[in-house]
Amino acid sequence: MFGNQDNFKSAGIFSITWYQSALTALIFCSPTFAQDNPPSFYADALPLFEKNCAACHQPDGPKVGGITAPMSLLDYSQARAWGPMIRNALTTGYMPPWGAHERHRGEFKDERYIDIKEKNLLIAWIDSGMVEGNPEDFKSIASTEGAAQLPSSGWWIGDPDLLVQFERPLKVADDVEDWQPTIQMPIPDGAHTEPKWISKAELNPGGPWVHHIVSSHMGVGVPGRGPFTYPEGWGVLMPEDPFITVNMHYHKTPGEGTSVEDMTSAGFVFYDEGEVIDHVVETNLLPNRGWTIPAGDPNFKVTNTHSIDEDIFLLSMGPHMHYRGKAMRYEVEYPDGEVETLLWVPDYDFNWQFLYEYKEPKFLPAGSVLHLSWWFDNSNNNRFNPDPTADVVYGPATTDEMANARIYFAPTTKRGIVVGDTIPKDVLATARKAEQNRRENTALLTLAEDDLTWLSED
Numbered sequence: 451m452f453g454n455q456d457n458f459k460s461a462g463i464f465s466i467t468w469y470q471s472a473l474t475a476l477i478f479c480s481p482t483f484a485q486d487n488p489p490s491f492y493a494d495a496l497p498l499f500e501k502n503c504a505a506c507h508q509p510d511g512p513k514v515g516g517i518t519a520p521m522s523l524l525d526y527s528q529a530r531a532w533g534p535m536i537r538n539a540l541t542t543g544y545m546p547p548w549g550a551h552e553r554h555r556g557e558f559k560d561e562r563y564i565d566i567k568e569k570n571l572l573i574a575w576i577d578s579g580m581v582e583g584n585p586e587d588f589k590s591i592a593s594t595e596g597a598a599q600l601p602s603s604g605w606w607i608g609d610p611d612l613l614v615q616f617e618r619p620l621k622v623a624d625d626v627e628d629w630q631p632t633i634q635m636p637i638p639d640g641a642h643t644e645p646k647w648i649s650k651a652e653l654n655p656g657g658p659w660v661h662h663i664v665s666s667h668m669g670v671g672v673p674g675r676g677p678f679t680y681p682e683g684w685g686v687l688m689p690e691d692p693f694i695t696v697n698m699h700y701h702k703t704p705g706e707g708t709s710v711e712d713m714t715s716a717g718f719v720f721y722d723e724g725e726v727i728d729h730v731v732e733t734n735l736l737p738n739r740g741w742t743i744p745a746g747d748p749n750f751k752v753t754n755t756h757s758i759d760e761d762i763f764l765l766s767m768g769p770h771m772h773y774r775g776k777a778m779r780y781e782v783e784y785p786d787g788e789v790e791t792l793l794w795v796p797d798y799d800f801n802w803q804f805l806y807e808y809k810e811p812k813f814l815p816a817g818s819v820l821h822l823s824w825w826f827d828n829s830n831n832n833r834f835n836p837d838p839t840a841d842v843v844y845g846p847a848t849t850d851e852m853a854n855a856r857i858y859f860a861p862t863t864k865r866g867i868v869v870g871d872t873i874p875k876d877v878l879a880t881a882r883k884a885e886q887n888r889r890e891n892t893a894l895l896t897l898a899e900d901d902l903t904w905l906s907e908d
């Protein structure tokens with residue numbers, strides 16, 4: 451699966467000949483190779499950890515939407531201590547985390563694939579005793595692509611124009627397993643007095659107990675998901691407002707001593723005056739709700755279709771299921787009948803809810819039909835299954851299931867909205883309505899002045 455043509459072509463970027471011969475040795479006479487000249491941390495493993503893993507596994511590693519990687523792989527003793535786990539994570543494909551099948555290589559932003567030869571070299575390093583080697587042998591190959599560094603602002607989007615957070619930490623009590631409060635994050639006085647066009651937005655969930663966050667402005671935030679960055683000329687309008695309203699969903703194991711304090715925050719970068727918005731981003735959840743997954747069923751399939759009525763550019767896709775989610779596919783049937791797979795996630799992992807963003811928005815003509823398929827494993831072979839003896843229906847709790855196929859898109863017709871000029875009425879009305887709906891759909895939690903608990907109801 452990984453050993454495709456592309457990987458061998460890309461070997462060209464490594465001009466160092468020992469690298470090639472090391473590979474040959476690995477393939478043809480691995481034991482001899484290991485004895486004579488085993489790969490070392492500094493010469494062999496470190497450049498690959500830096501290239502493939504250090505975006506997350508670095509000292510004081512950055513939060514990737516709320517989760518922090520447990521160790522730095524730039525450090526010999528830590529890499530060594532985690533050796534067997536690393537081997538396992540690599541062979542199972544658990545790390546680096548990414549859900550889209552290899553066939554999509556090159557299509558989506560921030561993809562995380564590791565080349566087969568790099569994976570094998572890391573495994574060979576572990577299997578041959580994790581030799582340390584000489585720090586002077588280290589040569590970085592990570593300088594260009596794939597080695598994202600968290601900006602000093604602490605936000606992937608750079609320096610936010612607007613920062614909001616909860617008024618004070620929200621206590622997620624001991625007995626909470628699933629809890630979905632709606633919360634308003636106050637906008638600092640005078641910070642947002644007129645509608646602004648969002649070019650980038652980032653949610654920073656307070657921790658892995660945040661299962662997901664829905665907001666009108668930032669799409670869906672879940673631990674493991676990076677910022678929303680729209681292509682140039684694409685944006686979401688954020689009406690002037692004293693609050694940002696978010697629907698939180700907390701999920702954790704209930705029990706004494708399990709309470710946490712959550713302090714979720716969000717940052718925005720806006721378009722500047724004079725810039726032009728051609729595409730106003732819209733989203734659609736495309737759920738299928740009418741089904742029951744029988745207890746124990748190892749391969750239950752749900753499908754849905756969605757007709758595209760006007761020419762659109764598809765920006766991104768965000769499959770969503772819960773613990774029984776197994777695989778997910780988006781296909782498009784073009785008006786001429788041709789069918790193309792847009793996204794194939796063969797091994798869905800609830801813990802990593804990726805948004806697959808096209809590098810170039812994908813054109814889908816009017817008359818196309820999306821065919822969406824979800825597969826579930828409700829058997830006890832699924833190690834994440836909370837209860838294989840239960841029939842499962844669509845529902846909000848993480849122990850229920852969902853079959854969503856979120857898309858972000860925009861009509862291809864250019865709007866030509868100049869930032870700073872009057873905003874077209876329909877755009878403003880839609881944006882205000884989205885925010886209004888979010889408030890009205892659920893009871894709002896407010897924070898009493900003299901009380902550290904949040905009181906329910908508005």
Ligand code: HEC
Pocket residue numbers: 499502503504505506507514517518519520523532535536537539540545546547562564801
């Ligand atoms: C996008 C960020 C990211 C990248 C890139 C990444 N990791 Fe991780 N890794 C994490 C996070 C977060 C965790 C902890 C949560 C978890 O275990 O799911 C983790 C956990 C692990 C674990 C522990 C797994 C376990 O079973 O507890 C290992 C081992 C690991 N990573 C190895 C690697 C290796 C090797 C690479 C590079 C080839 C890599 N990771 C790339 C974020 C990342």
